[in-house]
Amino acid sequence: MKQIKELKPDELKQIYKTHVKEDFPRSERRPYSSMEKMTNSGKYISFGYYDNDSLLAYACYILTENGMYALLDYFAVVPKLRGHGIGSEFLQKLEGILPAKSGAFIEAESHDSAKSEEEAALRQRRIHFYLSNGAVLTNTKCLLFGVDYNILYIGRADNTDPAPEQLHCAIEDLYREIYRPVYGRLCKPYVQEENL
Numbered sequence: 001m002k003q004i005k006e007l008k009p010d011e012l013k014q015i016y017k018t019h020v021k022e023d024f025p026r027s028e029r030r031p032y033s034s035m036e037k038m039t040n041s042g043k044y045i046s047f048g049y050y051d052n053d054s055l056l057a058y059a060c061y062i063l064t065e066n067g068m069y070a071l072l073d074y075f076a077v078v079p080k081l082r083g084h085g086i087g088s089e090f091l092q093k094l095e096g097i098l099p100a101k102s103g104a105f106i107e108a109e110s111h112d113s114a115k116s117e118e119e120a121a122l123r124q125r126r127i128h129f130y131l132s133n134g135a136v137l138t139n140t141k142c143l144l145f146g147v148d149y150n151i152l153y154i155g156r157a158d159n160t161d162p163a164p165e166q167l168h169c170a171i172e173d174l175y176r177e178i179y180r181p182v183y184g185r186l187c188k189p190y191v192q193e194e195n196l
Contacts, residue, residue: 002056004093007046009036015048023076030073038062044073044100049090056081057090061104064174067134069136070100071174072107091133095154097140102162103155105171110141113148127152136161140168142175143188 007015017030038044042063049057057077061070074186077087098104108127114120127150131137135152142149151171162170172189179187 002049002051004090004097005048005050007058009039011048012039012046012060015046015055016071019058019076020053020074023079024074029073035060035114047068047097049086049093052076058085059090059094061098061100062178063100064177068100068102069170070098070104070172071178072104075106087129088133091130091154095156096132101156102159102170105147105174106135106152106154107144108140108152110148110150130154138167138171139164139191140159140171140189141192142171143173143190144179145186165195172178 005011012035013032016035020029035044035046039046041063044060044062046060047058047060048055053194055078058074059072060074063070063074071080075087075091077090087089108130109123111123111127113122114123127137130152133154138151138153140151142151153161161167168189175187175189176183
């Protein structure tokens with residue numbers, strides 16, 4: 001039977017060692033100690049999607065101090081299970097249990113800044129995955145540690161999606177909170193002229 005489980009720090013550590021290190025390049029991995037510290041302070045929450053005791057997928061979120069929004073930090077399906085709808089199933093179920101009052105933001109690398117057609121196509125598929133699962137593409141992008149990201153948003157079903165200006169302000173506030181020491185230098189949200 002499939003179920004979502006909030007991960008305890010020791011469970012997250014195991015997933016970090018066996019999956020996050022395999023699923024994400026070193027440049028995209030935060031140290032586990034940072035994840036543990038934020039979890040213990042209530043600013044980070046992680047979920048595993050299981051079939052009985054077998055891990056199918058996992059997701060980690062950074063939570064804002066006011067509890068209004070979350071930022072998807074990691075999302076992955078176990079490699080051998082990809083392409084079978086598990087990611088969509090999991091993402092849709094997360095919406096009902098994520099403790100963010102308004103919704104969640106998602107960073108997706110911009111296809112505009114890809115270095116090859118193959119990389120651009122992969123980035124476009126990732127964006128399409130989120131769009132097909134209820135996300136909307138905001139008019140905000142972010143240059144974060146030298147990587148250009150499109151910002152998507154998934155609102156809660158019981159809320160009306162905020163106006164683009166409200167989303168942009170919320171994104172700026174979220175990044176200012178998360179990246180306080182480097183905000184404006186290594187983290188630069190900006191409004192793009194047109195969506196994809």
